[in-house]
Amino acid sequence: METVEVEGGLRIPLSRYTMASTARQFARVALRTTTRRTAFVAAPRQAFRQGGRRYNSSQAGKSGSSPLVWIAGAAVAGGAGYYFYTQGASGAATKEFKPTQKDYQEVYNVIANRLEENDEYDDGSYGPVLLRLAWHASGTYDKETGTGGSNGATMRFSPESGHGANAGLKAARDFLEPVKEIPWITYSDLWILGGVCAVQEMLGPQIPYRPGRVDRDMAACTPDGRLPDATQGSRHLRDIFGRMGFNDQEIVALSGAHALGRTHKDRSGFDGPWTFSPTVLTNDFYRLLLEEKWQWRKWEGPAQYEDKKTKSLMMLPTDMVLVQDKEFRKHTERYAKDNDAFFKDFAAVVVKLFELGVPFPENAERMTFTSPTPKRAAEMKPIRRDGLSVVRR
Numbered sequence: 378m379e380t381v382e383v384e385g386g387l388r389i390p391l392s393r394y395t396m397a398s399t400a401r402q403f404a405r406v407a408l409r410t411t412t413r414r415t416a417f418v419a420a421p422r423q424a425f426r427q428g429g430r431r432y433n434s435s436q437a438g439k440s441g442s443s444p445l446v447w448i449a450g451a452a453v454a455g456g457a458g459y460y461f462y463t464q465g466a467s468g469a470a471t472k473e474f475k476p477t478q479k480d481y482q483e484v485y486n487v488i489a490n491r492l493e494e495n496d497e498y499d500d501g502s503y504g505p506v507l508l509r510l511a512w513h514a515s516g517t518y519d520k521e522t523g524t525g526g527s528n529g530a531t532m533r534f535s536p537e538s539g540h541g542a543n544a545g546l547k548a549a550r551d552f553l554e555p556v557k558e559i560p561w562i563t564y565s566d567l568w569i570l571g572g573v574c575a576v577q578e579m580l581g582p583q584i585p586y587r588p589g590r591v592d593r594d595m596a597a598c599t600p601d602g603r604l605p606d607a608t609q610g611s612r613h614l615r616d617i618f619g620r621m622g623f624n625d626q627e628i629v630a631l632s633g634a635h636a637l638g639r640t641h642k643d644r645s646g647f648d649g650p651w652t653f654s655p656t657v658l659t660n661d662f663y664r665l666l667l668e669e670k671w672q673w674r675k676w677e678g679p680a681q682y683e684d685k686k687t688k689s690l691m692m693l694p695t696d697m698v699l700v701q702d703k704e705f706r707k708h709t710e711r712y713a714k715d716n717d718a719f720f721k722d723f724a725a726v727v728v729k730l731f732e733l734g735v736p737f738p739e740n741a742e743r744m745t746f747t748s749p750t751p752k753r754a755a756e757m758k759p760i761r762r763d764g765l766s767v768v769r770r
């Protein structure tokens with residue numbers, strides 16, 4: 378039987394090492410990323426730190442004194458496998474670790490727990506900015522050339538990280554960075570799993586997920602201008618989303634994501650949230666668009682709308698197009714009336730978005746995840762600035 382030497386000079390069967398090291402990775406990441414320290418976890422955390430090694434997808438693990446060398450980033454085409462090799466007395470042997478649904482659920486759990494623990498950010502959640510990261514990673518896709526899309530995670534690099542549309546997304550990338558200590562998951566798969574987790578943890582529909590994305594280098598960065606410009610009109614929306622392969626109904630369904638999060642003066646230049654419940658996904662974006670009276674905000678910043686009644690909500694010019702354009706409007710009206718229809722269409726179109734440009738193996742099945750934090754819903758905080766309560770149905 379092939380064996381490997383682990384820390385302390387002990388030899389164990391290679392197959393058991395794979396399982397043990399996977400479990401150890403999760404334990405280490407979970408311990409490192411938790412912000413609620415207890416005396417109980419403090420000691421093992423220290424031990425893990427000392428024994429721990431850091432990897433990223435572009436850097437192979439350093440062997441040091443350990444006989445084990447992980448080759449991070451050696452994910453095979455299709456990304457489903459993760460290779461490592463051992464250097465024992467008998468020479469090098471290559472072994473493939475194939476993560477299962479259970480492994481991805483573990484990564485999901487780590488992200489979900491981090492979301493719950495880091496509730497001081499913005500309106501109480503990193504969820505919106507995680508979803509925006511997954512969308513901007515995917516929305517660069519060009520169906521004609523097959524370039525861009527969620528395969529690659531090229532926003533790690535300049536110039537893409539510096540594109541105006543991506544301002545502020547460093548917060549999301551940094552949030553996920555500790556989770557990347559799990560070495561077998563690629564950045565591209567992790568960012569999309571972050572988006573899936575964000576939607577579900579913000580009480581949205583279940584988003585089926587397929588892994589298999591491979592990280593690419595800066596040569597694969599997409600040119601600036603592929604993401605939508607909020608100051609433009611319906612023609613621009615159809616051009617940009619048409620290039621990705623989306624129709625009118627899909628554009629409107631995707632835009633419902635603006636029920637979540639807010640615009641930031643120091644990022645896009647715009648200011649304020651779209652809804653009173655920016656950390657809970659509902660069809661409120663459509664309802665408010667139709668039911669409230671909107672006026673141009675008088676201010677120094679870029680042209681945006683504010684609601685007449687409270688002046689605390691905002692709409693972008695591209696959001697307003699969804700009621701101004703006749704074709705877009707009929708979908709807006711349907712989603713405003715029917716949250717279930719919105720959830721169903723949103724899930725379908727988000728799956729499509731997140732898979733743009735990924736050459737999945739033919740039989741790659743989608744997996745679904747459940748939340749490890751069902752109580753999160755009850756803990757939602759009211760929106761910060763105007764003190765209005767979270768609207769929940």
Ligand code: HEM
Nearest residue numbers: 505506509512605606607631634638639640641644645695
């Ligand atoms: C229709 C074209 C779109 C335009 C012009 C647009 C534009 C913007 C802008 C300007 C911001 C504010 C960024 C900031 O200042 O922090 C924003 C935020 C956001 N967008 Fe979009 N977006 C579009 C479509 C989408 C889509 C398709 C999704 C997801 C499926 C999405 C999800 C989000 C989320 C969740 C935020 C909030 C981020 C946060 O709170 O930090 N957007 N968007």
